[in-house]
Amino acid sequence: MYIQQRQGRVLETTAKHFMQQLAAGLQILRENNLIHRDLKPQNLLLSANDDNSVLKIGDFGFARSLQPRGPC
Template sequence: MTMRVDFGGPGPSQARLVGDYILGPRIGSGSFAVVWRSRHRQHGLEVAVKEIDKKLLSSKVSENLLKEISILSTINHPNIIQLFESIETEDRIFLVLEYCDGGNLAAYINRHAKVSEEIARHFMRHLAAGLQVLQEKHFIHRDLKPQNLLLSTKGATLQLKIGDFGFARLAV
């Protein structure tokens, strides 16, 4: 289904409907996925929808995706990206994730050129809290980098969240 939707950009655009979500502008992409800034069509909750084309997935990548869904389904913590739901169609898988309006840590560092010790300490506390939860649940992220550390604004405060669990594993 296609409908017109306005996400506050230069003007309304054509958007697709996936489940109860209206896919808006593209906000990122990777080897196997495109991420869309989206909204719940009834509640208006802003989310990020990661669209994965099944035809592009090898059996190993498909297995990693299932692990990512499984891991994120078991974690609810303010410093880890939240998975709201996954929607599967014949040729696609959509992960409905928490939208982080502050971008990622790499972009933040590029924008600010220099990060104060106070802000670095703030981010490191959030990273440590998220990693502690992963350790307690016996998960290993395996792809921590500034691009996978997302920032969300809570009032005037930035909150760091660990994202992209595509390489995560259960520690044995």
């Protein structure tokens, strides 16, 4: 809905802001040996409808725990 309201155009700085938050969220999942398995735009939620909102990963219905890897 956020992208639709902006006619499919998002400023590069805003996209960077959201992508950094997504990467941080995925890093936290990895550190906790979790995988989401269903990342798509519908599962990325925003705390507000503005350019400074917080991106959250939602719908962990397909998420799974991974076995920690030993040292390589």
